[in-house]
Amino acid sequence: MDRAQIFDIAHLRHPIAAPVGPEQLRHLVGWLSPPTGGRAVDLGCGEGEWLQELLLIQPGMTGVGIDHMLPASAVDRAAQRGLGDRVRWAEADAATWSDGRFDVVLCVGASHAFGRLPDMLAAVRTHLRPGGQALVGDTIWEDSPSASALAALEASPEDFPDLAGFVQATREHGFEPSYGHTSTLAEWDDYEFSWTGSLVDWALREAPTTEDRDQALAAARVHRDAWLGGWRRQLGFATLVLHDVATAPS
Numbered sequence: 001m002d003r004a005q006i007f008d009i010a011h012l013r014h015p016i017a018a019p020v021g022p023e024q025l026r027h028l029v030g031w032l033s034p035p036t037g038g039r040a041v042d043l044g045c046g047e048g049e050w051l052q053e054l055l056l057i058q059p060g061m062t063g064v065g066i067d068h069m070l071p072a073s074a075v076d077r078a079a080q081r082g083l084g085d086r087v088r089w090a091e092a093d094a095a096t097w098s099d100g101r102f103d104v105v106l107c108v109g110a111s112h113a114f115g116r117l118p119d120m121l122a123a124v125r126t127h128l129r130p131g132g133q134a135l136v137g138d139t140i141w142e143d144s145p146s147a148s149a150l151a152a153l154e155a156s157p158e159d160f161p162d163l164a165g166f167v168q169a170t171r172e173h174g175f176e177p178s179y180g181h182t183s184t185l186a187e188w189d190d191y192e193f194s195w196t197g198s199l200v201d202w203a204l205r206e207a208p209t210t211e212d213r214d215q216a217l218a219a220a221r222v223h224r225d226a227w228l229g230g231w232r233r234q235l236g237f238a239t240l241v242l243h244d245v246a247t248a249p250s
């Protein structure tokens with residue numbers, strides 16, 4: 001199995017590929033107020049949960065989900081929710097893809113597609129119509145990271161900001177944050193246990209070969225050890241709703 005297959009199995013029970021619960025996700029997208037008939041794009045959409053929930057509460061909107069490894073389940077879930085004719089999926093590199101300007105740009109947990117946080121914010125701006133809104137989510141430090149957290153993440157302290165640094169970066173890119181959410185420890189634990197638990201269940205119940213079983217179990221154990229011995233309580237995740245104030249019409 002390759003990394004993408006492991007990732008798909010790990011997210012079977014948590015289609016949001018971020019430590020955010022479904023109710024918090026719905027609450028966050030409820031802060032977006034696009035015009036009737038507006039367009040949204042989800043950069044690095046994964047299963048497309050953010051885009052789909054937005055379209056469900058904004059019946060006049062259409063949207064595009066961009067991912068370089070689009071899961072088939074994204075298309076299936078959209079069809080089951082009656083969104084098949086309002087959402088378009090594109091398997092493409094979000095760093096180079098382009099299709100005009102959007103009223104809403106979503107980018108959660110996918111900054112690495114562009115580089116780091118400032119690169120993601122710059123990319124969001126290129127897709128956003130003047131005065132539009134964005135919803136962005138990224139990892140932050142909850143506190144000064146320990147040596148074990150840095151080792152588990154293969155990261156350095158400057159790889160992620162704290163919450164104040166994240167907010168400041170959005171302002172430096174011409175955005176004004178309105179609402180924001182920081183993932184709770186319960187959301188993180190649910191996310192990580194869903195990740196590792198989906199792999200364990202699949203390995204012990206469904207794996208077609210012994211090799212697949214061993215590989216899935218090994219991936220779950222490595223991830224669980226790194227989480228519990230490394231980043232738990234230290235790595236945070238913040239999701240911010242942003243207004244464009246750099247190019248908004250006065």
Ligand SMILES: C[S@@+](CC[C@H](N)C(=O)[O-])C[C@H]1O[C@@H](n2cnc3c(N)ncnc32)[C@H](O)[C@@H]1O
Nearest residue numbers: 016017044045046067068093094108109110113
């Ligand atoms: C952590 S997941 C987040 C998915 C989704 N935004 C969510 O919150 O559920 C990151 C996603 O970014 C996608 N991705 C990474 N690099 C990309 C790139 N260069 N172009 C498009 N998608 C990319 C991955 O395939 C993955 O689906």
